[in-house]
Amino acid sequence: MQIVNISAYKFVSLDDIDRLRPEMRARCDALSLKGTILLAPEGINMFLAGPRAAIDDFMAWLHADPRFADIAPKESLSDSQPFRRMLVRAKKEIITMKMPLIRPEAGRAPSVRPVDLKRWLDQGHDDAGRPVVMLDTRNAFEVAVGTFDQAVEYDIEKFSEFPQKVAEHRAEFAGKTVVSFCTGGIRCEKAAIHMQEVGIDHVYQLEGGILKYFEEVGGSHYRGDCFVFDYRTALNPDLEPSGPVQCFACRAIVTPEAQQDPAYVVGKSCPQCASAAAA
Template sequence: MQPSPIYVNIAAYKFITFDDTVEKRPQFLARCEELGLKGTILLSPEGINLFLAGLRESIDAFLAWLRADSRFADLEVKESHSDRQPFTKMLVKLKREIITMKNPLIKPEEGRAPAVDAQTLKRWLDRGHDDAGKPVVMLDTRNAFEVDVGTFDNTVDYRIEKFSEFPEVVARHKDDFNGKTVVTFCTGGIRCEKAAIHIQNVGFDSVYQLEGGILKYFEEVGGAHYTGDCFVFDYRTALNPKLEATDTKQCFACRAVVTPHEQLSPYYIPGKSCPHCRKEAAPQPATT
């Protein structure tokens, strides 16, 4: 029996002026389909964001094709592996933003906030302070349901439901971070690119973004100072610090994250319902 093929899963983004997205969309789609790739690519005037999976040679061929465009020659990619294709189709979409913040003044292409790499961040968290002696505060920029799957220990989580809520909520809490170093983070780095710039703009005096996000941190230092897994937007649902798929699932009906324990519920029917659906459908008590 031949071994199952190993699929390479890549995530990448770049903020760069990209004013020919309409013309490029069919080229991207045709190249991906030719190589047998599946996933999602977002094309926007502010750049590109992609999640793709395929066999090694196909992924390498796509990246060589993409990097032949000088705008993407230095595109950095995060990789993980799976024994099955994590996506069901190939989509290339045109968007206003590659990550929606609804703040047109935030332009990472014109200058990003300082970044901290995984090894340095681990050293800071080991010590409890940065190299200047300031306490380090981890600020999660992801949506609440993603945070619930796993996050850094003692992180600040504002329970946002969509990223466009982040600017307003963090501005209200500016004084909470006086005298501290703030490290913003997200799954792969794209959200904290914008988040770190915003909190610099509203007056935070010591701000960093985690280079490459949680996935790069896992790749380089594992799960130190992190509890749980990392939510990802494909069939795997979550990856552990070894970048392996876990038993956590996502309900296709209500989109809630379903833990292994919750999957034991009679209300969990894969592809149809889960205990969270049951809670949402339950009648609410009358108020007087």
């Protein structure tokens, strides 16, 4: 049986999380779904997996709430369940940036559709003739699995480091169009709003992130795979699980080549953590 994997988010004010949390957990459990739903005053972020009928049932139930009626999840398929349990958690932010004045629902940053971004990258500039800078807002270990050609990335360990890095490099974006991107859209949306607020003039977010780009235009101008936060570890431009896996001991990304090393033991160790232990 094929498993449908969905990811979706929406920035919207939620003042009834104490009610929503158990209701969502009960609905997911009744449908035997697995994954994670994050709820915060600023909105919802979710990653769910299960049979097609169960996913469709949950989305119909979710859409009955007017606040979530326009959520359109990104989908991919797998042969097995990529999550081990179901979690519904309350948090301060659905994606932690530690910039409390940012409220995306009060006004989104401009977005660029995947098909238009591909056209910009094909022609070497945006429709106004400005050079396009692809700005990766993800953590370093995600970037290592794959990113856009010539993308700018800041080797960050967590998203809350992003604002300071942008401040340090702000002058480099003068006269250019900056397209922020991430896995599914949530981090690049917050990042784009922040960049606008600090005075960077021409900023767009990649609508739907890398996964939507893969879905609509494939892997053009992208090298490698896209890290995902489940047991598939990475998806290729066809949205299929690819070779890299994540070590459960040290969380490092283990390439197919490194998986041939005797130090790689599934669920226990990899060459990187073995080297660290020997140092």
